[in-house]
Amino acid sequence: MNQAVTQCLLKSPLKTKPSSFWLQANQRLLAKSLSELSWEEAIVPLELDNGDFTLELQSGTSYQFAAWxxxxxxxxxxxxxxxxxxxxxxxxxxxxxxxxxIDARTELHLTSVILANFLEELANTLMAEVRVQQNxxxxxxxxxxxxxxDELQCYLDGHPKVTVSKGRIGWGFNxxxxxxxxxxxxxxLEWLAVNREHCQLSKIDDLxxxxxxxxxxxxxxxxxLLGVFHGMNLTADAYFLxxxxxxxxxxxxxxxFAGEIAAGRIVHLGAFGDPMLPQQSLRTLSNRQRPKQLNIKLPLSILNTSCYRGIPGQYIKAGPMISRWLANIVDSDPTLADRGVIVLEEPAGAFYPNPIFTRIEDAPYRYHEMLGCIWRQSVHDKIKxxxxxxLIxxxxxxxxxxxxxxxxYIRRSGLSARQWLTRLFDSVVIPLYHLLCxxxxxxxxxxxxxxxVLEHHQPVRVALKDFQGDLRLVDxxxxxLESLSDYARSVTARLPAEYLIHDLQTGHFVSVLRFISACLAEKGFSEVDFYGLLGKQLQLYMKAHPELNGRFKIFDLFQPEMARVCLNRVRFKQGYGDASERPLPELGTPLNNPLATTFREVP
Ligand SMILES: Nc1ncnc2c1ncn2[C@@H]1O[C@H](COP(=O)(O)OP(=O)(O)OP(=O)(O)O)[C@@H](O)[C@H]1O
Ligand SMILES: [Mg+2]
Structure with missing residues (x-):
């Protein structure tokens, strides 16, 4: 273990008080927890006459803080x-x-079992936060x-909503x-030769x-690698790498998979290849020496923010054709093509089902998703x-x-904040809304x-990824949708319009723009102006597409209220027991929709 890191984690050199990194990590995470849990209505701080806030807890403890x-x-x-x-x-x-x-456990409805497990996830997150601060x-x-x-991506804080954003249960310090x-x-990476009859491989024809x-x-x-492969008398007809x-x-x-190894259907060949750099999701890796090469997404059966990070088999066969279909749409649709939208295609996928756990259909999902791979185009191969x-x-x-x-970025771009945001909304939100409608x-x-994608520090276009599970279709x-094959449609989740709209409202407005607008407000660009501008850009787009008026009614972004989706409360309620399905979010009271409150008709 790296002694310097451990020292820094635990104590200052004087060994009398915790290191300042540790204090800051606690402080930052406490502020985030108070903020997100208030937003999720799990705790209810009250505003004091002086503008500060107080949170009174049933444990007899209270927290005071300054906030806006x-x-x-x-x-x-x-x-x-x-x-x-x-x-x-x-x-x-x-x-x-x-x-x-511990103080807030009654309000958060935490049983002792869930609380203790949660504190382990929190401890992992704190340990990582200390490291991040050093970086x-x-x-x-x-x-x-x-x-x-690719390096900048390594420096990001991780999930902005989940308090235990670096939980990674399953990993030790090494x-x-x-x-x-x-x-x-x-x-x-390690390499396996896997028997083709037992491994599903799916790829686009020209790859x-x-x-x-x-x-x-x-x-x-x-x-x-091939030398080792052939040295073991394996043949490409029978085995896939x-x-x-x-x-x-x-x-x-x-x-x-010991049974498969014993039967010779899986053969371990050893570690080979270029150094790979993990992205924010940890399990997708970029080639550090040759960044234009395909990214590799692999199952990593650790519990990290919400779920175990496996690769389900259900999308593997259709995955390459779905992302190709999306790429074709983006190339042929003028609204998307003019905006230069990039689809990071997933041209190949492989999945090896576990022969024991497939016999238990409703076994916890993590047992079904342990061995596979998705190959994804690198964004560096698609930009100038x-x-x-x-990442946004x-x-x-x-x-x-x-x-x-x-x-x-705004300072270096030479644009005003308003000009910069106009470009951001036009390059990111409009394509997402157009795809939806x-x-x-x-x-x-x-x-x-x-x-x-930025050019001269100005937003110019968007790159989209992660389609196997995170792409859904209207029901x-x-x-x-007819140009997508029946099979691909049948394996893709179909959702009613009022749910699908949350991929944009919750996924993007609440989980991305909420944090960006707060940063700008601190510098004097008000939230009313921010969402007024977003609303204006949306309306300009809508006015230019009267043929989609019916769809704009189905996917109405200007309704007075929208759902408040609460991720942390799911963990508090569900705890750490295994489940056969991935967890579903909890809902709070509806949110006032800033697009509706800042709405001004575009003439
Ligand atoms: N800003 C962020 N918003 C959401 N998730 C984030 C963020 N930053 C880091 N993450 C992490 O990235 C992952 C997001 O999950 P998601 O299912 O979208 O990706 P994935 O399928 O694991 O990987 P990939 O996107 O590389 O295909 C989680 O592990 C989450 O903790
Ligand atoms: Mg992702």
Whole structure:
């Protein structure tokens, strides 16, 4: 174990008080927890006459803090202002986020079992937060923006809504150091030869299996891997070469696929290939030396924000054709083509079902999703040399001095905030809304699935990804959906319009724009102006497409209210028991829709 890291995690050199990194990590996470849990209505802070807030808990503890309330009913809390008053009347300004969850357990309906498990997830998150502070909290926004796109992704805070955003249950400290994105690790993948009769492989016709190898292996490494393969008397007719994540191999595959290994249907060939850099989702990796190569998405059976991160088999066969269909739409539809929308196609996928667990159909979903791979186009293969591609969550990321990166992008772009945002909405929101209304396609457009492409620091277009599970279709028979094959339609989730609209409203407006607009408000660009501008851009688009008026009524973004989807409450309620299905979100009281409250008719 890296001693310097452990030292920094636990104690300052004086060993008398916790290190400042530890204090700051607690403070930041406590502010986030108070903010998101208030927004989810799990706790109810009251505003005091002086504008501060107080949260009185049934444990006899209270928390006071300075905050402002956003248009989304969110409290943006100053982490340094938080004071806890214990039942004994003692006041602490030192934040201890674990203590907060113990103090608030009645309000959060936490049983002792769930609370203890949750505190483990929180401890993992805190440990990672300390590391993150060592990384980027030493850097300014200007320095962060100058990192390469793939490296910058490693510096992001992670899920903005989930309090335990780096829970990663299943990883020990060595795993964490070897595989977590914030360490910028070089991961070398393990390779298996898998029997073709037992592994489902699906790919678009014009892609060779050799191209799949090239994603990770240069010519020399391919020769070495094939040398081992042939040395074991394996043949390409019978076996397919499948990369696996080293953690998954060591912790889930050697044991749970031991029968397949014993039968010779799975043969371990060893670690080969280029260093791969984990993206924010941890389980999708980019080639560090050859960034234009296909990204590799692998199952990682750890519990990380909401669910175990496996690869379900149900989309593998249709995956390549669905993303190709979407890419064709984007190329041929003038609204999307003019905006240069990029679809990061998933041209191939492989899935090896576990022969034991397939016999238990309703076994917990994680047992069904342990071995497979999705190959995805790299955004660097789709953009010009003058363009940069960043996850949209980069925009609300704060540097070590609390400065959101979006301000530095706007400053460097030479545009006013209003001009910059107009371009952002036009390049990102309009294509997403058009896909929804014209084609009935909903993409979960959260901050990790949407990539903004910038040129001269100005937003120019969007890149979309993550279609196997996060792409859903309207349950009505839109004629525009007929060009997708019956099979692909049958395996894709079909949702009523009032649910599908949440891929945009909850996925994007609440999970991305809510945080961006708060950053801008701090600099004087009001939320009323922000959502007024978004509404204006939407209406200009709608006016230009009268042929879709019927669809705009079905997918109405200007309704007075919209659902409040609460992710943290799901964990508090469901706990840590296994389930055969992925968890479903909880709903709070409806939100006032900022698009409706800031609405002004466009003449
Ligand atoms: N801003 C963010 N919004 C949502 N999720 C985020 C964010 N930043 C990091 N994440 C992490 O990224 C993952 C998002 O889940 P999602 O199902 O979209 O992606 P995935 O299927 O795991 O991977 P990929 O998008 O690479 O295909 C989660 O592990 C989540 O913790
Ligand atoms: Mg994703």
């Amino acid at each position: 309330r956003t248009i989304w009913d969110q409290l943006i809390i100053d982490p340094a202002s938080i004071i806890r008053t214990g039942p004994d009347g003692q006041r602490w300004s030192f934040s201890d986020v674990s203590q907060f969850f 980027y909290h030493q850097k300014t926004a200007a320095e962060l923006i100058d990192l390469t796109d 795993d964490y150091e070897s595989y977590a994105t914030e360490f910028l690790p070089d991961i070398q 060779s299996e050799q191209a799949l190898l090239s994603a990770v292996l240069d010519t020399e490494a391919q020769a070495r 499948l990369p696996v994540h080293p953690w998954q191999w060591q912790n889930k595959l050697v044991n749970l 040399a003058s363009e940069r591609a960043v 969550s980069t925009l609300f990321q704060r540097d070590g001095f609390n400065e959101p990166l979006i301000h530095e 014209k084609y009935g396609v909903g993409l979960v457009a959260h901050g990790q699935n949407v990539t903004v 009505q028979d839109f004629p525009e």
